[in-house]
Amino acid sequence: MTQKLDTEVIIVGAGPVGLLMANILAEKKVRIRILVQTSLSVDTLKEPVSQWKACAIHSRTQEMFARHNLTEVSRKDSTATSRMNVVDNGRITRMRLAVVPTEFPGILLIEQNITERNLTKALSDRYSISIERGWTLQEFEKDASISGPILSQWTDPKGQTVTLVSSYLIGCDGARSVTRKTMDMPFVGKAVPTLMAVADVTVSSTTLPQPEEAHSFTHPDGMLIYLPFRDPSRVRVVIAMSLPDGTDPDAPLPPDAIVTKETFSETFRKRMKPFEMGDLTLEDVRPFRVNERRAAHFSDPSSRVFLCGDSAHVHSPVGGQGMNIGLQDAENLAWKLITVLRGHAPPSLLDTYTHERAPIADHAIGMSGRLLQMMSLRGWIASFARRILTFMLTTIPMLNFNAALNISQLANKYAPESLRVRGNEVAKGHSTILKNPGGWVKPGQRAPEARVWSMPGVQPGRILEYLGSTWSIVLFVCEAREWKSHLPELDQLATRYRIGRIPLFIVAPTNLAFIQPDAHPGVHVLFDLKSPRAREAWGLGSHPKAEVVFLVRPDGVIASASPLAVARETLQTALDDVLYTRNDL
Template sequence: MADVLIVGAGPVGLTLACELARYGVSIRLIDRAPQATQTSKALVVWSRTLELMDRMGCTEAFLASGLRARGATLRGGGRVLGGPDFSDIASPYAFGLMIPQSDTERLLAEHLRGFGVAVERGVELTRFSQTADGAEARLSHADGREEQVATAFLIGCDGAHSAVRHGLGLPFRGTAQGDEWLLADIRLDGAGVPPGDAIAVYFHRDGPFVIFPIPGGRARVVATVGRADGRPRPDPTLEEVQALVAARAGPGLRVFDPVWLSRFRIHERKVSEYGRGRVFLAGDAAHIHSPAGGQGMNTGMQDAVNLAWKLALVRRGAAAPSLLDSYSSERNAVGEMVLRNAGWLTAMATLTHPLAQAVRNRALRLFLGFHVVRRRMAAAMSEIAIGYPASPLSVGPGAGRRWRPEDAAGPPPGAGADPRFVLYAADAERGAALAARFPGLVQPVPRANPEPGRLHLVRPDGYVGLAAGAADWDAAAHYLKERGPV
């Protein structure tokens, strides 16, 4: 019996599989599709995700394959309004890494194979039921073979039409945005081509138009093309894309060599709970939203990282099963925030009234003139601003915040196959004694605290669990006792 059965081998399922495999948890990863994604789809891996990839051990492969976007420029009414400079991101990865989803999946699958695990393709989950100690799942193979499997945990990373979510009976509430959008992965040349290391956003009177750089000298164009009427329409032609580019970005730009032309609508939906019993959801199975800001895939991958260390500790008996309750509460709050922010950005970009457009452009030009606004915008896009201040795992002033990677002495917390808390304290002897009392939960060697007068327990995913005074050892012991095995 596999400890964990993961349904869906996109970026989220692959991230979860990589994390669990390096923690020594036995897994199966299935996907009903016969092959991996072949198109670019989600394009950007943000700073916080790259930081977490450091813990996974695969950042370098991504950096070698991606293109580093250094900022974004917003234009409207014939002038530059401003935009975030990603060098303001307080991270070792102060950029957005532009990389097609097909490459993201390829690199994660290669990393997973290093643990001796491969994706089982052409395998579909047809039904499941929960048991006292896990789940029973029925799998259908491409050759017609049926298989009944038992697993301690079942995780749905199977997208917006999730079979796992449907099996749980969880409502997927939300709406569809009213516009029809065009997407084109092409090449650009001519006068007015934006810099190859920046995202270019045009607020045009007929609707927004965005150019994203892609590795290999390509670019993605995304734009609204009118109100959606629900009727199926053929994919756009290159001529249609050229006319759109000329109208909204300037006649000097020429598009050619298309590899993907498509239309889509934006759906904004989310569950209110990310699991029941021993069955959980992550990624698009739990939340879908506007692509504005490029948050979707990153949010899903961070769902996976959040869930993985908790599953590992519970499965090895080092933590109480109640630890898993924090997954839904933490990631539900993040999902709500991402949905709200992406929806707001989309609404702002798609204003149709000329007066509203003029007011938006003036306001953006004013506010983007302030460095603090640009810095906060970059922090939000990069997801380094995400934290868990309201989590049941966050205790003490400042708990729940991201522990900056540069504040970690030696390997980052959770590096290698060790999903344990890291103690940062001034008294190494007392710290070692505390760790010895909770060997399954805390790494044995405490680290010097970069914040004088403080004691911190940092979670395996790099967020502060406990924040206390340097001498408050009782608080630390109580924190660990509450979360240790029953």
């Protein structure tokens, strides 16, 4: 049985990545279905995923949730930690995580099943969309027409074979992705000779100082990670163990690698020394082997199929990067799908998904692997070197800041040329800004957060909250008001594209008069009143008289930046590279 084309996007999998993808697409009225396969071990037909999965939500992801009005989803039932404490033989050194420039500093700790529950509720309450369980993907094929839909064959909950028709299919179905296997996409990488075991533990009492904070313990036998939940007596514990010498890393786990609750409790107490633990109540203990792998490509352009999250990349859980990278995959792909589906950009825009996200995945694989290796080194020389490195990272402010910036993922950026779709010549102003020595934020970087005022005397708001999840032009101006002569051409440019009027935000000093809103209905003025000012956050603090224009993408990434004098040329080049104009056929 073949169903008609009434679905634009089929999402395979209902973990956090698939659910976020569904929420973002539904927000823009994309017709979706979210199907859960019976062949995945962590998906069941009746219950959400068990508690042992990912639990850390970093600053970059919290900003993304806020962009899509999902802040409550990430913060409800969570606990915030502003430090990561490294414990080596009872010596505690503290890495400060709240030093990063964001309205969402630190890490939120929340069980993955709660995140899924909150995202599922948002999807149901806001858009009346529910998860369809019991569907198993068999194969897919593309229609004979290049622009035609994708036909996918499924076994439905009744055991019948059904052909579904959609414009795109997104695999968010985890490390053992059936979607990826059906694509015949190589999953390149290696298994690491490290066994890890995870359990959620209720601890009656402990002598550990600040048990409400995150801790990482080093030990001659291997590392231990201690992550408290909202109730600090409940903690997520991750233990690393070495596989026996001669074990094939790619072979199934040997029987002696299965970790019992008794073994886990004994290892937990041993590695927590000299701190004592009271009575322990363990939920299921799950051992797993660490893999460092990435799909050779995150999409199959010939069949309109894409991969997100663990279906595209997996690595060590050390650093808590995996789920966050996957959630950001979802946003990156979602806004591009929306733009193409609505006829605002050519399908080649979707090719930039792999170009942008694969290097981010590679960075996360490398960083988590190095952290695991550093925390697992044995011997007194390794222990001494680790202590010195940890001391430097936690006591030298610049090193602490850079470490926190990387862990929070605020440092992640794209190559400036990765979004160029149609090969237009780069404007002179664009190349000028790239060479600017003053530290202005560059194309490919995240748009910085700061507090601004919609008018003096009212409560401030977040600049990224005003920008939202659409294209935006941000103009920083000074008192000279030379910018006013450029306003008509920028306003005209903002209406050049099929996507509709692009909002223009003017970030102004306090004593700058309002423009006439009736003359420029798409222009919004934001006041930069108190330190730390937006001008400083965006790298313009040492250029008080500079007037600079930034183009910000729907995912909060800078697409172009230039001095005002060449802003129209730069903006038009950047936008023409991506979007259809009203005159494009």
